Amino acid sequence: MPVSAASLARFAGLLADRSRASMCLALLDGRAWTAGELARHAGVARSTASEHLTVLVGAGVLTERRQGRARYVELAGPEVAAALEDLGALAGERERPTSLRTVRADARLAEARTCYDHLAGRLGVAVLGSLAARGLLDTTAGLAVTPAGRRWFAEVCGPAPSGSRPPVRACLDWTERRPHLGGALGAALLRTALEERWVMPVPGLPRALAVTPEGALALTGPAAVAG
Amino acid sequence: MPVSAASLARFAGLLADRSRASMCLALLDGRAWTAGELARHAGVARSTASEHLTVLVGAGVLTERRQGRARYVELAGPEVAAALEDLGALAGERERPTSLRTVRADARLAEARTCYDHLAGRLGVAVLGSLAARGLLDTTAGLAVTPAGRRWFAEVCGPAPSGSRPPVRACLDWTERRPHLGGALGAALLRTALEERWVMPVPGLPRALAVTPEGALALTGPAAVAG
DNA sequence: GCCGGTGTTCGGCGGGGACCGAACCGTCGG
DNA sequence: CCGACGGTTCGGTCCCCGCCGAACACCGGC
Numbered sequence: 442m443p444v445s446a447a448s449l450a451r452f453a454g455l456l457a458d459r460s461r462a463s464m465c466l467a468l469l470d471g472r473a474w475t476a477g478e479l480a481r482h483a484g485v486a487r488s489t490a491s492e493h494l495t496v497l498v499g500a501g502v503l504t505e506r507r508q509g510r511a512r513y514v515e516l517a518g519p520e521v522a523a524a525l526e527d528l529g530a531l532a533g534e535r536e537r538p539t540s541l542r543t544v545r546a547d548a549r550l551a552e553a554r555t556c557y558d559h560l561a562g563r564l565g566v567a568v569l570g571s572l573a574a575r576g577l578l579d580t581t582a583g584l585a586v587t588p589a590g591r592r593w594f595a596e597v598c599g600p601a602p603s604g605s606r607p608p609v610r611a612c613l614d615w616t617e618r619r620p621h622l623g624g625a626l627g628a629a630l631l632r633t634a635l636e637e638r639w640v641m642p643v644p645g646l647p648r649a650l651a652v653t654p655e656g657a658l659a660l661t662g663p664a665a666v667a668g
Numbered sequence: 669m670p671v672s673a674a675s676l677a678r679f680a681g682l683l684a685d686r687s688r689a690s691m692c693l694a695l696l697d698g699r700a701w702t703a704g705e706l707a708r709h710a711g712v713a714r715s716t717a718s719e720h721l722t723v724l725v726g727a728g729v730l731t732e733r734r735q736g737r738a739r740y741v742e743l744a745g746p747e748v749a750a751a752l753e754d755l756g757a758l759a760g761e762r763e764r765p766t767s768l769r770t771v772r773a774d775a776r777l778a779e780a781r782t783c784y785d786h787l788a789g790r791l792g793v794a795v796l797g798s799l800a801a802r803g804l805l806d807t808t809a810g811l812a813v814t815p816a817g818r819r820w821f822a823e824v825c826g827p828a829p830s831g832s833r834p835p836v837r838a839c840l841d842w843t844e845r846r847p848h849l850g851g852a853l854g855a856a857l858l859r860t861a862l863e864e865r866w867v868m869p870v871p872g873l874p875r876a877l878a879v880t881p882e883g884a885l886a887l888t889g890p891a892a893v894a895g
Numbered sequence: 896g897c898c899g900g901t902g903t904t905c906g907g908c909g910g911g912g913a914c915c916g917a918a919c920c921g922t923c924g925g
Numbered sequence: 926c927c928g929a930c931g932g933t934t935c936g937g938t939c940c941c942c943g944c945c946g947a948a949c950a951c952c953g954g955c
Contacts, residue, residue: 444756446690446710449683452759456676457684458913463673477931483673489914491933510922510931524758529671531751532679585812685943703902716944718903737901737952 455500456528460485461493465502465516465525470648471557473506473513522557523623526612546646553640553650556612556621558628560640564652564660565621568630569611571661572622584611586626597659598629634660682727683755687712688720692729692743692752697875698784700733700740749784750850753839773873780867780877783839783848785855787867791879791887792848795857796838798888799849811838813853824886825856861887 456462463483468474474482480490494514497503502521506513516522553564560568572578577590586594586609595601601608602625612623622630634640639656643649652660683689690710695701701709707717721741724730729748730741743749780791787795799805804817813821813836822828828835829852839850849857861867866883870876879887 444693444759446686446693448759449693449756450686450689451684453680453683453689453755456680459673459677460913462677462680466671466673466676475931476933485913486915487932488916488934492913495933512932520758524754527751527754528680529676531747532671532675579806579812585806687943704900712943713945714902715904715946719943722903739902 452500455497455502456525458493459483460489461497464490464493464497466529468503468514468516469522469525469557471516471522471555472647473515476512476514479514516557519557519628523610523612526556546649549643549646549649553652554648555631555650556623556648559612559621559623559631560627560634560650560660561612561621562650564640564650566619567661569620569622575662578609578622584609584620594626594629598626598633601626602629679727682724682729683752685720686710687716688724691717691720691724693756695730695741695743696749696752696784698743698749698782699874700742703739703741706741743784746784746855750837750839753783773876776870776873776876780879781875782858782877783850783875786839786848786850786858787854787861787877787887788839788848789877791867791877794888796847796849802889805836805849811836811847821853821856825853825860828853829856 456465460483464474464479467479467482476490476494477487479494480487483490483493485493494503494505494512498505498514501517503514504517506515516525551562553560553562555561556565559565569578569580572590573580575593576587577593579585579587579590591601607624608626609622610624610627611620612627621627631640634656635642637655637659638653639659640650640652643651683692687710691701691706694706694709703717703721704714706721707714710717710720712720721730721732721739725732725741728744731744733740733742743752778789780787780789782788783792786792796805796807799817800807802820803814804820806812806814806817818828834851835853836849837851837854838847839854848854858867861883862869864882864886865880866886867877867879870878
């Protein structure tokens with residue numbers, strides 16, 4: 442017995458609005474946003490945004506956290522982020538960069554950025570390739586961790602996270618159109634990379650990352666530094 | 669540069685209508701339907717269905733084939749089917765069976781059925797488990813084919829299909845709530861199973877399959893026949 | 896050529912929902 | 926206590942779009 446058409450339609454309807462879609466895409470950076478920020482981002486009145494957020498939270502797409510007078514919302518979980526990414530990949534059409542300012546920002550984001558809670562951009566794709574070349578991941582069919590890879594992740598990121606989230610996930614990169622490493626281990630790797638200063642957030646450019654020399658060595662190996 | 673909110677919203681809007689969702693879900697059986705059949709299935713006038721189909725074909729979700737006076741439509745490809753399945757899994761809510769007739773049909777479908785172009789139901793889940801137990805698939809992290817598995821698939825299904833479609837894909841089963849085997853090899857396995865008479869279509873119940881004794885042996889091994 | 900069946904086009908109706916502004920409520924800070 | 930600020934509620938407007946029926950176009954068969 443499949444999903445009912447009604448519930449599928451209702452669910453798709455959540456994203457079938459420009460403002461709500463805009464908010465969800467913004468939240469793909471993995472951070473919590475306030476209602477006002479999202480209103481400004483989507484270009485609608487605060488009242489309108491408030492109603493949209495109530496809908497999305499009610500449907501379980503977002504979770505909220507009240508803090509003083511602020512209402513913070515974020516994506517309800519990695520599954521939601523994954524669904525958004527996949528749907529976005531299928532939707533296909535891209536925004537066209539317009540000003541020089543945005544072109545520069547886009548270039549930084551294309552180089553290295555976060556994708557929800559893992560690495561993306563040229564760096565993210567290179568990391569996946571490097572891990573595969575080093576025999577730590579198996580990409581011959583689907584994506585899986587090799588025994589050597591399990592040891593490596595345990596050594597670098599600490600004990601493997603448990604839970605229902607798949608350890609590795611091939612996440613289609615929006616700029617590279619090739620997969621990068623998502624899943625629980627992808628998230629753990631980003632956490633380690635930030636702690637170890639392999640990558641640093643770029644001030645004023647929320648999702649962008651700057652790669653340090655040590656980071657290039659640790660993440661992609663001695664040879665594969667340049668994109 | 670992410671997908672634009674507008675294009676994501678537009679795409680989601682395609683499924684955000686009860687009638688269109690109903691048609692797409694019907695088409696998940698992998699067959700081509702005529703416009704009239706889909707109109708009846710969705711419970712709308714032929715004229716309405718015609719408009720919906722024009723929209724879906726125009727957006728690339730469906731492809732059409734004119735044949736005489738009939739207009740056949742089907743899903744544009746496995747990616748679309750996969751996206752529908754994932755979205756449906758996330759949407760969650762299920763239809764409630766209503767009459768005895770449908771309960772019986774549901775029971776057959778829960779036992780063994782096709783899911784677009786591969787095996788599903790208790791059988792599908794059992795096949796995945798059996799292949800993993802025999803060391804032909806690796807499920808410890810994600811889903812991947814082992815070297816032994818590659819040899820087995822080549823022997824049983826012929827040369828491995830090439831192309832961009834991922835060889836194996838964990839497809840969440842609607843009735844079992846556990847993954848079964850999708851992807852190119854999943855499709856090849858169903859093709860073989862039909863050719864070898866391991867499973868037979870059930871007359872009058874489109875997606876249902878009956879498992880033959882040889883099929884149970886070949887697909888799930890000597891021990892794991894009963895559900 | 897006529898007829899039945901299938902699909903499409905068009906006009907018109909109706910409902911849902913996205914949006915805003917104004918008023919209001921809470922919280923924080925002086 | 927008051928003002929500033931973030932968020933919410935409510936009425937009201939507007940428009941989009943899903944739906945139908947009627948008329949029409951097309952194909953196939955007798």
